[in-house]
Amino acid sequence: MERKEQxxxxxxxxxxxxxxxxxIVGCTIVIGLFEWRDRKEIECRNAELHQWRKNVHDLNLHITELSLLGEMVADWDSTDVNEYHSLRLEVDSMLEGIAGICPKEDSDTICRLLAEKEQLLRDIKDAMQDLNATQEKLTAEVPRIVEQNKTESKRLSAMPQQAKPKKRGFFSRLFGKKENAVTTGNRLTQTEKMLTNLNQTVVAKHHQQSRKVVEILDSLGNRNEGINKQLQKVISIADENVDKGIKVRERQIADLEGNYTYYYIGMIGLLILVFFVLFLLVWRFAFKTRKSKEETRKVMLTVTHEMRSPLSAIKDYARKISGLDDATDESKRYADLIVDTSKGLTSMIDSFLVYSKLANGKATVKERPFRMMDIAEQLKMEYEPFAAKKQLELSVNNKADGVVNGDKEKVLTIGRNLLSNAIKYTGKGEIVLSTTYKNGVFMLMVKDTGTGLDDKQQKQIFKEFARLGNAVTQPGFGLGLSIVKNLVSLMKGKIDVSSHQGLGSIFTISLPMAAAEKQNVEPTQYRTKRQDSFTVIAIDDSHV
Known part of the structure; x- marks a missing residue:
């Protein structure tokens, strides 16, 4: 009861x-999942920071591209205007993309300045187009005026000249020359007026467009300066925030690794502690169990040894009572029952002593040459009377001949246990004992027509103190087949069982034994003793 409680x-x-x-393992898994989640969050944040840095880099490239395109404003056409506008819208989108790492007011200011710069560039383009138009007008008007002057000169040259008046004096000649000069001068004055008007118009427009271009360039310079300042500020803030964010993430990763390392160490430490405590408990229980078994074994050995002497005395006194001349038949019968019971107890004690010796590893194999035929003959002589008492037929097929090296006493012990069980659990029919020797293997087979065993019972019959359903009413400790198995293992053999309920069982023992010389075998000595109403011939071959 105490052992069950333990x-x-x-x-x-x-x-x-x-x-x-x-x-603990579940907590470790949960901690691992939390670590995985935190790492994923940090990785996503790092990817976002690197994307922002890439956006800042791309923003620089697009701003540079805008500046280069703006430098060629004098050669712009409608395609260039549309390209600049599209590129400027992309820059606006990029500025919105980095709004998370720089002030929104600064990015809005850059967008506004870029839009104003675009408008100024458009104005420069228009002014340059006006200058080009003025130049084209000048280029077209001058040849026209020259051509017109040539045409007029030819026309005047072709007209008939009036007869010169007679010179009537100094004053007449003087007035006549003045008339021709006035005519020619009139023609020259008209051409000069046209050129003068054209020159004044062109110069006025040129001055006007020049002032406009200068004003636009001044405004454009201011915008560029503002854009550069704001852009430098935005880039500085963005880089600073990205670097700060990366440092924060690196510190978070370091803290994460440190914290979760402590968690894992703690979980593993707890797990080791739990297993250590379990190991101590199991070791303590095993130690107590082993100690208890050892003490029990010592007690049982002491008790069994102490019981042998009283049992021997009881048997002797019972025989003396049975041999008295004045003993009645009833007293003789009781005396014989006492002797039989004492022998049964002695047999049980011997079985326990043999098992105890095997279980503690103190049994050894003592190989000596012996005749294999003696095994079957001796077993037949010992157990034929017991079989006859139960009206069972004991058949022996002794086909093992020759001399081998082996432990004869242990082979006999195996055969005795198998035959004892066969006689004990066979109600009617026969028991067959067979021995053979082939290829260095000695085989001993015991076949009965008893109750038989099912598959479940076949797996349990070799256990210590096994008492199956058909053995409850039979005397004994249930050690017979356990002793057989241990002896077979000790002799490096094997045991096979074939059984069916209601049809009987077949036990086959195979033991490796080497052949020996016949001259090394000592002669077998026989002796007999009384066993109830029959005589048992015991073979005493103690030297072998």
């Missing part, structure tokens, strides 16, 4: 320890 106690502790280990 077993239940250790089982409860084991269950508690296993549950604790499962909880």
């Amino acid at each position: 077993t239940g106690h250790i089982c409860r502790w084991m269950a508690l320890g296993i549950m604790t280990a499962i909880v």
Whole structure:
């Protein structure tokens, strides 16, 4: 009862320890999931920071491209205007994309200045087009005036000249020359007027457009200066924020690794502690169990050894009572029952002593040459009377001949246990004992027509103290087949069982044994003793 309580106690502790280990493993898995989530968040944030840095770099490239395109404003056409406008809109989008790492007012200011710069560039383009138009007008008007002057000169030259008046004096000649000069001068004055008007118009427009271009260039310079300042400010702030964010993420990763490392170490430490406690409990339980078994074994050995002497005395006194001349038949019958019971107890004690020796590893194989035929003959002589008492037929097929090296006493012990079980559990029919020797293997087979065993019972029959359903009413400790198995293992053999319920069982023992010389075998000596109403011939081959 106490042992059951101890077993239940250790089982409860084991269950508690296993549950604790499962909880610790589950917590470790949860911690791992949290670490994975935190790492993913940090990685996403780092990717976002790197994307912002890339956006700032792309913004610089687009601003540079805008500046280069603006430098060629004098050669712009409608396609260039549209390209500049599209590029400026892309820059606006990029500025909106980095709004998370720089003040929105600064990015809005840059967008406004870029829009104003675009308008100024358009104005410069228009002014340059006006200058070009004026130049084209000048280029077209001058040849026209020259051509017109040539045409007029030819026309005047072709007209008939009036007869010169007679010179009537100094004053007449003087007045006549003045008339021709006035005519020619009139023609020259008209051409000069046209050129003068054209020159004044062109010069006025040129001055006007020049002033406009200068004003636009001044405004454009101011816008460029403002754009450069704001852009430098935005880029500086963006780079500073990105660098700061990266440093923060690096610190978070370091803290994350440090914290979760402590968590893992703690979980592993707890798990090791739990297993250590379980190991101590199991070791303590095993130590107590081993100690208890050892003490029990010592007690049982002491008791069994102490019981042998009283049992021998009881048998002797019972025989003496049975041999008295004045003993009645009833007293003789009781005396014989006492002797039989004492022998049964002695056999059980011997079985226990043999098992105890095997279980503690103190049994050894003592190989000596012996005749294989002696095994079957001796077993037949010992157990044929017991089979006859139960009206069973014991058949022997002794086909093993020759001399081998082996432990004869242990082979006999195996055969005795198998035959004892066969006689014990066979109600009617026959028992067959067969021995063969082939290829260095000695085989001993016991076949009966007893109750048989099912598959479940076949797996349990070799266990210590096994008492199956068909053995409850039979005397014994249930050590016979366990002794057989241990002896077979000790001799490096094997045992096979074939059984069916209601049809009987077949036990086959295979033991490796090397052949030996016949001259090394000592002669077998026989002796007999009384066993109830029959005589048992015991073979004493102690030297072998």
